[in-house]
Amino acid sequence: MNLPISEYPNLLAKKADNLTALLAPFSPPSLEVFASETSHFRLRAEFRIWHEQGDLFHIMFDKETKQRYRVEQFPIASQLINQMMTLLLDEVRDNALLSHKLFQVDYLTTLSGQIAISLLYHKKLTEEWIEQAKVLKANLTQKGFDVNIIGRATKQKVVLDNDYVEEKLMVSGREYIYRQVENSFTQPNGKMNIKMLEWAKSCTENSEGDLLELYCGNGNFSIALASNFRKVLATEISKSSVESAQYNIEKNHVDNLQIIRMSAEEFTQALNGEREFYRLRGIDLSSYQCNTIFVDPPRAGLDQATLKMVQGYERILYISCNPNTLADNLQQLCQTHRIEKCAMFDQFPYTDHIESGVWLIRK
Numbered sequence: 001m002n003l004p005i006s007e008y009p010n011l012l013a014k015k016a017d018n019l020t021a022l023l024a025p026f027s028p029p030s031l032e033v034f035a036s037e038t039s040h041f042r043l044r045a046e047f048r049i050w051h052e053q054g055d056l057f058h059i060m061f062d063k064e065t066k067q068r069y070r071v072e073q074f075p076i077a078s079q080l081i082n083q084m085m086t087l088l089l090d091e092v093r094d095n096a097l098l099s100h101k102l103f104q105v106d107y108l109t110t111l112s113g114q115i116a117i118s119l120l121y122h123k124k125l126t127e128e129w130i131e132q133a134k135v136l137k138a139n140l141t142q143k144g145f146d147v148n149i150i151g152r153a154t155k156q157k158v159v160l161d162n163d164y165v166e167e168k169l170m171v172s173g174r175e176y177i178y179r180q181v182e183n184s185f186t187q188p189n190g191k192m193n194i195k196m197l198e199w200a201k202s203c204t205e206n207s208e209g210d211l212l213e214l215y216c217g218n219g220n221f222s223i224a225l226a227s228n229f230r231k232v233l234a235t236e237i238s239k240s241s242v243e244s245a246q247y248n249i250e251k252n253h254v255d256n257l258q259i260i261r262m263s264a265e266e267f268t269q270a271l272n273g274e275r276e277f278y279r280l281r282g283i284d285l286s287s288y289q290c291n292t293i294f295v296d297p298p299r300a301g302l303d304q305a306t307l308k309m310v311q312g313y314e315r316i317l318y319i320s321c322n323p324n325t326l327a328d329n330l331q332q333l334c335q336t337h338r339i340e341k342c343a344m345f346d347q348f349p350y351t352d353h354i355e356s357g358v359w360l361i362r363k
Helices: 005-026 079-092 127-142 190-203 220-228 239-251 262-273 302-312 325-331
Strands: 031-036 044-052 055-061 068-070 104-110 114-121 147-153 156-159 164-171 174-181 212-213 231-237 257-260 290-295 313-322 337-345 355-362
Touching: 005 325, 005 337, 031 190, 044 068, 044 079, 055 079, 068 257, 079 104, 079 114, 079 127, 104 212, 114 164, 127 147, 127 156, 164 190, 174 220, 174 239, 190 220, 190 313, 190 337, 190 355, 212 220, 220 257, 220 290, 231 262, 239 257, 262 302, 290 302, 302 325, 313 325, 325 355
Parallel strands: 031 337, 114 147, 212 231, 212 290, 231 257, 290 313
Antiparallel strands: 044 055, 044 104, 055 068, 104 114, 147 156, 164 174, 313 355, 337 355
């Protein structure tokens, strides 16, 4: 796999032009563009494993032809993933217990040098498999890698030590620690994540009152933004993400952030008095003076009820992974708010994917 590195400036400019055109109807200021590194920027990767004549190797599938192709190195992935791709298969190839019915390997790495490897099987994982997996971990550790091994099969998950890595990010001069669990969402481009966090912090500097965040994940944004607000109230539906967020809150000594396990839709219903939720018992929503709301919705954007609720806030910070649904949402949001700042974050170079952010202030 060869990267068109020389074409990257033109590809980036094309994305910026496309996003600028989508935002043009809303009279935004000049777009801030944050470029990615041109290689080894992706911190996680998943590969199918192909078995052939006693050998096994990583494969991927061509999106257009659907044909499989062998992957020896993956230059968009971190250096650590590329190192481990070769080492792991060298360890597994001749081990009958570890290689038999292995069909996928997932790699999750950090800028801080940790890696979690998930081995996925079409078979039950036995005590014998666990013993061999321990040997695998020991061999990789002996070679200098800070590695965790996880085995997965139908209705089975085997964790040798930990099923997570701990990332360390330097954001605006402060180090933040984030536990990232395998098979859960994390920002794939670590250095671009830092740029996103710093941009969000710059937008919300000197904010008054409190912050409400929807779709907070493992607390990636809310923990970094907490120092800009009196208090932060955040929601997330994924149980594993909420557990990571609670750990990250404690690890980063954040004492003004409360996370509730609820969907954005449920929280909107609670705020509107449409439903009562046991998960909100003991939390006095009236004690929060949330003048600012932060949303980082899925590709579908904000649903109509949440969109209407978001319009009730003085300031809106909106991170989007889909510029088309962002533009759709802005049709309504810009009836009451104006775009103060906008940015593009190139999380996924060499693709059409555009990650963006808008900072809106009530008119």
